[in-house]
Amino acid sequence: MSPPAIGGNLVEKESTIARILGAGTAGVAELAIFHPVDTIAKRLMSNQSRIASASQLNEVIFRKSASEPAVRRFFTLFPGLGYAAAYKILQRVYKYGGQPFVRDYLTTHHGDSFNRTFGKGNGKAIMAATAGSIIGVGEVVLLPLDVLKIKRQTNPEAFRGRGVMRIVRDEGFGLYRGWGWTAARNAPGSFALFGGSAAAKQYLFKLSDYNSATWFQNFIASIAGSSASLIVSAPLDVVKTRIQNQNFEVKESGVKVIAKMARNEGASSFFKGLVPKLLMTGPKLTFSFWLAQTLIPAFNKMM
Template sequence: MAPSAEEAAKKASEAIAGSAVKEFKRESNTARFVGAGTAGIAELAIFHPVDTTAKRLMSNHGKIISASQLNSVIFKDKASASIPQRFISLFPGLGYAAAYKVLQRIYKYGGQPIARDYLAKNHGDKFDNAFGKGNGKAIMHATAGSLIGIGEIVLLPLDVLKIKRQTNPEAFRNRGFLRIIGDEGFALYRGWGWTAARNAPGSFALFGGSAAAKQYLYKLEDYNSASWLQNFVASIAGASASLLVSAPLDVVKTRIQNRNFENPESGFRIISNMAKNEGFTSFFKGLTPKLLMTGPKLVFSFWLAQTLIPAFGKVM
């Protein structure tokens, strides 16, 4: 007996379950940008001091062998000040950080679904054919993240100014934002290649790790249907993978960006000096505080964005 129209539709639906082709436009772009921006603002308010601490540890060239030395590296000229003053010293460059972090999260978390929609609509069948349904969808999410990560270099000047303010405020010499832009110009894009090289695998691992957790751990066909707990676990998987993969290039990128404007140093020279003078482990400096402190920051913002974007999608 020929199957009924309802049975045929059900079988067709089952055939495309998990297909990359079906991962397309589940919420408005407004919902994506508002959800991502809200996550960025919340992250900034809570974790900016943590980010400053990690950047200062990564920028330290020597070995830390005592608590007093650690105190000096983290708090710099406020190392002997009161506890409130030391805490406030962890908020340098907050204006640059606010602009960079919120724009970055809007671009990254809000832009990845747009890139994913494009890939699903135009190349979804290629991902399915190359990797199989389910696998193809997860890899497509990761690829969309990687493409967005590379494009993130457009925000590089704000990141450079934020890092210099956190780790090398003397580089500003009392100059304001517009004066620095006028003086330095495209020099603010110094290290863009290393930034792209760091962002591509890091963003691939972030979105790919999250998608893999939803696909293989929770067997979700629609990633947007994940509960807040499932999004939290998936964010841990993605953030951990991203930090581990990007750690070496992140150290190089930070050292390029925290140099004085008039005394730049190439990434290859930095790598050579690190390997010669500090050893292989120097490429993972700051990894422990990043996993313990910056890791939760990334987990928090990614989890919040993944939870808020579908929620806002229902009302926008």
């Protein structure tokens, strides 16, 4: 049976359980494989000096363990794993599982408006992108877990022996520092992620039902979406990371961070870590997004 059509658009209706299971499985798999890669990217983005040699790169990535044997150095790339597990799994369930609900709402209540404004095919892709942008802004709810994860990865001295409950009690809403920059990054980044994927399915593969995409089509669509997302969100992601990796008592605003970066490091500093992110974080995002897009319809068929 074909999916129902609303406002001239086919609606991909998956069950709530299928969305949660598919997105959650993608989050678990991503964390297990890519947490060390994420640590490397965060440390490169946090570095404020020019890297001119392999030895300097080694020190930026491995820090005090730069001279340790390779095996020991590798295990230093797993700080904040507990925070990362809580954040990443909740984030993927919220983002990949939540976007379809917003998309369904937009299709049901505003589908005709999108079609009139952008055209039938364009309207569906823009709705998917808009739903992603809305859900991306709401992702700031999970910000404290991301803050704790990033500090563990890049600035463990900020904890000074305090446990998570003590930090939450001491810092309170201070853990939401940088929430505005996070929302500003997530809005275009999530728009590009879901929009790029939808555009690939719509225009490259000529699909009217996105859930009918094969695993290969989902893979190509995920590459398109994740690459677009990383490029669009790169400057604000660097600012966000620098705000979040400061010591808890530092209250430097995003505007000051931007001014200091522009003055001391130049315009290229806003794209620091972009190549490693495209080479390392890009595959991570592609992998989890591809897995979610493939598993959600698969779980739905099994229910």
